[in-house]
Amino acid sequence: MIFKRKNLHFNSHMGRMGNQMFQYACAKNLAYQYGFTTSLSHIDKLEYFKLGFGERLWNKIKGTLFFRVAKPCYGMDILNTELKCMERLYLDDLQQLQKPTFIWGFFQSLEYFEFSQERIKKIFEIKEKYKTAYRNFLKENQLQAGQYLVVHLRLTDYKGFTVPCLKGDDFTLPLDYYKKALALYQEQIGEALPIVFVSDDPDSIEGIFPDIEHKIISRGDAITDFLVLQNSAHTIMSNSTFAWWACFLNPHQQATIFCPKYFLGFKEDKETPISIYPKHWVQVPFNTVKL
DSSP states (O other), X not given: OTTSSOXXXXXXXXXXXXXXXXXXXXXXXXXXXXXXXXXXXXXXXXXXXXXHHHHHHHHHHHHHHIIIIIHHHHOOEEEEOTTTTXXXXXXHHHHTOOSOEEEEOOOXXXXXXXXXXXXXXXXXXXXXXXXXXXXXXXXXXXXXXXXXXXXXXXXXXXXXXXXXXXXXXXXXXXXXXXHHHHHHHHHHTXXXXXXXXXXXXXXXXXXXXXXXXXXXXXXXXXXXXXXXXXXXXXXXXXXXXXXXXXHHTOOOTTOEEEEETTBXXXXXXXXXXTTOSOTTSEEEOOOOOOO
């Protein structure tokens, strides 16, 4: 019954696609594991995935009924974790909610949906119509899925970006991270694979990595970049939830994911968000001298 008290509605206007995926995964897990009725304020950033018209319509209906039925019947609480959810997990808080609750937060940890992660992976299957550009990218660069190394850089919007619990206003990873990660790749994997660079600023790649010959630089749209990341043999990812999800959804069981230690908190040696990485990913320590 969708009018029950454990009815949660997530504000999903914060952040971009990666964050909305975390919110959706958290909400769906609460429905699968505990039987809660959950909805997001909107799921437009999930347009690339096979959620289906029915799921999108049902999410909208549940959101409407939350305010028009559940709230008038039972009252409404607000759980605002926006400024604190990167510093601790809210698993217990979410499970113990009783009234209909309007929720603010990022929920950027596998622990929020570990119980149902295989079901979540199926939810985030990309629609066929978005795969054509990726197949063309492979053909044009003589690549095969699962047989290349990806290096991902997030360069533009992290300049001027702030996080309330962290100092500074630039969370762009330093070049030292990529040097350390590439060295660690050679040490642990050592496979001579084509290197594909994916970035929100592809024109900067040549200047950042002038010594790497035969670079392949993805210049596609966002979902093509996502598919390039998702289907790599191994990945050196940035501190981006977009890249996190592409790596998490990688179907190649032998894929190794190299990730920056502390994610956003690298300048303070502070794990932020807390528990964001799966345990088998390789966290790379590095110096924090900027690019």
